[in-house]
Amino acid sequence: MFGSGVLVDLVPYGQRFLDLEHEWLNGEGVFWWAVGGRWFVTRAGLEMDRREQQDDTDERIRFGVQTKDGTPIGLIGINWLAAHHRTGLLTAFIGDPAYWGGGYGTDALLLIVDYAFVWLDLRRVWLMTMSLNARVMRQMEKVGFRLEGCRRQATWADGAWHDILVYALDRDDWPGREALVARLGLAAQN
Numbered sequence: 001m002f003g004s005g006v007l008v009d010l011v012p013y014g015q016r017f018l019d020l021e022h023e024w025l026n027g028e029g030v031f032w033w034a035v036g037g038r039w040f041v042t043r044a045g046l047e048m049d050r051r052e053q054q055d056d057t058d059e060r061i062r063f064g065v066q067t068k069d070g071t072p073i074g075l076i077g078i079n080w081l082a083a084h085h086r087t088g089l090l091t092a093f094i095g096d097p098a099y100w101g102g103g104y105g106t107d108a109l110l111l112i113v114d115y116a117f118v119w120l121d122l123r124r125v126w127l128m129t130m131s132l133n134a135r136v137m138r139q140m141e142k143v144g145f146r147l148e149g150c151r152r153q154a155t156w157a158d159g160a161w162h163d164i165l166v167y168a169l170d171r172d173d174w175p176g177r178e179a180l181v182a183r184l185g186l187a188a189q190n
């Protein structure tokens, strides 16, 4: 296990997660993850993508996100680890919408940020989302990311143009995972 949270654990992104990708990537979550995209993903296409991605593993880190009872629910990681600049572009995707809005994604976010700052010694992490994505915007506010850029009308989603928002968090502004768990009142589910 790479990280033990309150609601989720970060674990190796192994076969249990890969088996769910086909369902997840054809589901509702992609619209939010791919800033307005709608995909139709075949199993053969997935296989091809996985082979191609093996070449860029230096820049990418991916963990499986599972509930405390071991149910795989999504992924979180760093899509672009710029070692020279000590920055990381975060990505997160809870594949099963039944788990949205329950704190799972934020618990996973606190784990990956902690991993990025404490273990990888990064100085800043950042991410992009579309202005329709209220869940991510709320997460950013809760965790203390700063809105530092807006690519106006940069994405087409559900029949209209929307902004792409750029958020970042500097290590100097990170109070530590435990402080945030306490501040947000994240508590284990019974």
Ligand SMILES: CC(C)(COP(=O)(O)OP(=O)(O)OC[C@H]1O[C@@H](n2cnc3c(N)ncnc32)[C@H](O)[C@@H]1OP(=O)(O)O)[C@@H](O)C(=O)NCCC(=O)NCCS
Binding pocket: 029, 030, 032, 033, 034, 074, 092, 093, 094, 095, 099, 100, 101, 102, 103, 104, 105, 106, 107, 127, 128, 129, 130, 133, 134, 135, 136, 138, 139
């Ligand atoms: C983004 C994602 C990882 C967040 O994880 P999550 O478990 O849903 O997030 P959390 O429950 O921890 O936090 C979401 C917050 O948004 C709030 N929220 C949920 N739906 C909302 C809505 N429609 N409008 C406004 N706020 C909303 C939640 O109540 C919660 O805030 P709170 O803790 O103050 O109540 C997850 O929703 C996901 O994977 N979505 C699909 C893919 C995606 O959007 N990826 C990110 C692309 S940048």
